[in-house]
Amino acid sequence: MFSFKLGLKNLTRQKRRNFITIFVIAFAFLSYLMMDSIMNGMEEISFDNIINYDTGNVQVAYPEYWEDRDELFLENLMDLNRDMEESIENTDGLLGVSPELRFKANLNNGIDEVSVRGVGISIEKYNQVFGTKNYVVEGSMFAPGESKAVIGVRLAELMDLKVSDYITLLVRTTEDTFNTIDIEIAGLVRAPNPMINNGIVFVPLEVAQEALNVDNGISMLAIKTVTGDESVVIKALADSFKNKGLGLRAYSWKESAASVIALSTAKKGGIGAILSIVLLIGMIGIVNNVILSALERTEEIGMMKALGMREWEIVFVFMVEATGIGILGGLAGCLLGYAGVSWLVKNGYSLAYIGGDGAAYGIPILDKIYGAWNYPAFSFLFSLGVIIAVLSSILPSYWAAHKDPVKAIYHR
Amino acid sequence: MSLLELKEVKKIYQQGKIKVPALRGVDLHVEEGEFTTIFGPSGSGKTTLLNMIGCLDTPTEGEIRLNEKKVSDLSRKALAMTRRHNIGFVFQSYNLIPVLTAYENVEFAIRLIDHTSALQIKEKVLKILDEVGLNGLENRRPNELSGGEKQRVAIARALVKEPKLVLADEPTANLDSKNAADVVDIMRKMNKELKTTFIFSTHDPMVMKYARRLINLKDGMISADERRG
Numbered sequence: 001m002f003s004f005k006l007g008l009k010n011l012t013r014q015k016r017r018n019f020i021t022i023f024v025i026a027f028a029f030l031s032y033l034m035m036d037s038i039m040n041g042m043e044e045i046s047f048d049n050i051i052n053y054d055t056g057n058v059q060v061a062y063p064e065y066w067e068d069r070d071e072l073f074l075e076n077l078m079d080l081n082r083d084m085e086e087s088i089e090n091t092d093g094l095l096g097v098s099p100e101l102r103f104k105a106n107l108n109n110g111i112d113e114v115s116v117r118g119v120g121i122s123i124e125k126y127n128q129v130f131g132t133k134n135y136v137v138e139g140s141m142f143a144p145g146e147s148k149a150v151i152g153v154r155l156a157e158l159m160d161l162k163v164s165d166y167i168t169l170l171v172r173t174t175e176d177t178f179n180t181i182d183i184e185i186a187g188l189v190r191a192p193n194p195m196i197n198n199g200i201v202f203v204p205l206e207v208a209q210e211a212l213n214v215d216n217g218i219s220m221l222a223i224k225t226v227t228g229d230e231s232v233v234i235k236a237l238a239d240s241f242k243n244k245g246l247g248l249r250a251y252s253w254k255e256s257a258a259s260v261i262a263l264s265t266a267k268k269g270g271i272g273a274i275l276s277i278v279l280l281i282g283m284i285g286i287v288n289n290v291i292l293s294a295l296e297r298t299e300e301i302g303m304m305k306a307l308g309m310r311e312w313e314i315v316f317v318f319m320v321e322a323t324g325i326g327i328l329g330g331l332a333g334c335l336l337g338y339a340g341v342s343w344l345v346k347n348g349y350s351l352a353y354i355g356g357d358g359a360a361y362g363i364p365i366l367d368k369i370y371g372a373w374n375y376p377a378f379s380f381l382f383s384l385g386v387i388i389a390v391l392s393s394i395l396p397s398y399w400a401a402h403k404d405p406v407k408a409i410y411h412r
Numbered sequence: 413m414s415l416l417e418l419k420e421v422k423k424i425y426q427q428g429k430i431k432v433p434a435l436r437g438v439d440l441h442v443e444e445g446e447f448t449t450i451f452g453p454s455g456s457g458k459t460t461l462l463n464m465i466g467c468l469d470t471p472t473e474g475e476i477r478l479n480e481k482k483v484s485d486l487s488r489k490a491l492a493m494t495r496r497h498n499i500g501f502v503f504q505s506y507n508l509i510p511v512l513t514a515y516e517n518v519e520f521a522i523r524l525i526d527h528t529s530a531l532q533i534k535e536k537v538l539k540i541l542d543e544v545g546l547n548g549l550e551n552r553r554p555n556e557l558s559g560g561e562k563q564r565v566a567i568a569r570a571l572v573k574e575p576k577l578v579l580a581d582e583p584t585a586n587l588d589s590k591n592a593a594d595v596v597d598i599m600r601k602m603n604k605e606l607k608t609t610f611i612f613s614t615h616d617p618m619v620m621k622y623a624r625r626l627i628n629l630k631d632g633m634i635s636a637d638e639r640r641g
Contacts, residue, residue, distance in 0.1 A: 410459070
């Protein structure tokens with residue numbers, strides 16, 4: 001079709017303007033793809049950091065405890081019995097089960113005092129579920145039977161503490177009396193989840209149970225599953241607990257990550273807004289291009305009409321040109337986006353640029369947010385970009401084609 | 413046989429509240445194969461008359477018949493189809509498409525009406541380019557051609573679809589005397605060989621010299637209509 005050929009050849013006219021339009025579209029695509037990548041990366045890393053350093057895949061607790069779990073009350077604690085252990089042992093797909101006793105405490109270094117969250121853990125079982133041990137930057141995790149503590153580096157810096165220093169944890173027992181845990185620091189951790197680094201003190205489970213006077217009570221069990229899909233495990237545990245009448249419930253990590261998930265959902269709205277801006281930029285570029293081309297080619301349009309071209313045929317010529325610009329802009333944008341996302345995936349974006357770790361923004365990420373690949377975003381954006389280019393060229397093309405032939409031919 | 417017939421054709425342009433008459437009642441008959449020149453001072457209505465004849469514009473009053481078909485009150489679409497199949501145009505400023513070669517500029521016109529094979533179209537285009545003396549320049553773009561060569565491409569574009577009528581609005585105005593003479597020679601040759609009807613508007617005495625019919629337009633009316641042997 002000759003009109004198609006003419007539309008394509010017209011792409012070689014006004015090279016500078018076409019290049020600028022293509023570049024603007026490409027830059028808009030790049031911005032969107034990088035933003036999308038960083039948001040997806042943030043989500044992936046956040047979820048990994050929650051699972052691997054805070055909750056595990058599944059948590060088991062009494063519903064009464066779970067509802068007020070953030071209050072760290074010492075009520076409705078679990079007392080592991082044979083039935084509970086059987087339920088868990090008979091469930092397939094578990095890699096590790098870590099009992100935890102979470103409690104409020106005030107950490108005292110002899111001079112200052114700060115409110116922290118104490119976590120009593122059974123170190124061997126904890127290490128089967130969580131990866132904290134890999135991020136001990138000074139000293140070590142305490143050994144089984146050893147009465148020592150591990151704290152985050154940020155907390156240590158805040159309280160001017162180092163390995164082998166003694167700390168005092170002031171706690172309130174189940175009888176509402178005060179007690180203290182005097183304990184030596186075995187190691188300092190700098191985990192990828194900044195929440196671990198900022199305000200948590202890990203102590204041996206037996207030490208915590210004794211100090212809090214809760215006998216064998218634990219707050220919950222944190223479970224690591226073989227696969228990322230914990231729903232099967234949750235269902236199996238729920239059935240088992242129900243059959244045995246234990247009154248326990250299994251919760252997905254997602255329930256403890258509600259705020260991060262809410263942030264992720266809000267992010268999708270933000271990405272939608274960015275997408276709208278990107279498409280608007282593309283639309284303005286295309287409309288501007290078609291209008292300027294039509295103004296420059298007024299006499300040519302008149303000649304086309306004199307030759308007997310119908311309006312839709314002239315519209316088609318301009319639409320082919322506009323679509324070509326959209327396709328070239330989209331391709332360039334995807335190529336730039338590929339390079340940009342590759343860089344983000346490899347090097348990440350340092351949170352230092354926005355003034356510190358993600359904890360300040362409620363994001364469980366420490367140093368860097370790495371990008372994540374979202375290949376469908378490339379094809380989606382490219383397709384949408386081409387569709388928008390076609391649609392946004394219709395009106396200005398029609399405006400160009402609708403010119404009065406006499407006025408167009410004798411236009412000066 | 414009458415190819416073109418105008419009866420009491422008037423054209424009035426509205427400029428704000430003022431009505432400006434461009435044609436005040438033109439009666440004209442043009443036979444097939446005529447080589448006619450319309451001349452007159454600027455503002456006499458030459459271009460307006462050509463636009464009416466070329467179905468680019470419609471008269472305010474009166475009737476135009478092309479090939480015995482009334483075209484003065486056709487829709488925009490029907491006018492476009494009439495132009496496409498029956499009329500070729502040659503403009504003063506050539507109006508070639510700069511991104512297309514000489515060959516493609518001519519091919520563009522025939523592709524609109526001829527849906528035969530690419531080979532047949534190629535033969536037609538090369539033949540007409542050869543006839544206007546552009547053999548060997550087919551692949552040049554307009555910016556690589558002289559003014560005379562550009563106008564020859566425009567003539568080839570007008571003639572390739574073998575229209576019954578070719579309208580040329582001051583076709584030699586931008587050319588030097590040699591190129592102007594060449595262009596008029598080509599059109600005369602086509603008029604003789606293809607029996608195509610030509611109507612010019614011009615100020616150029618050289619073009620008028622070749623015309624076999626001279627129509628003098630003055631103040632929107634035909635003041636003289638002279639036929640030569």
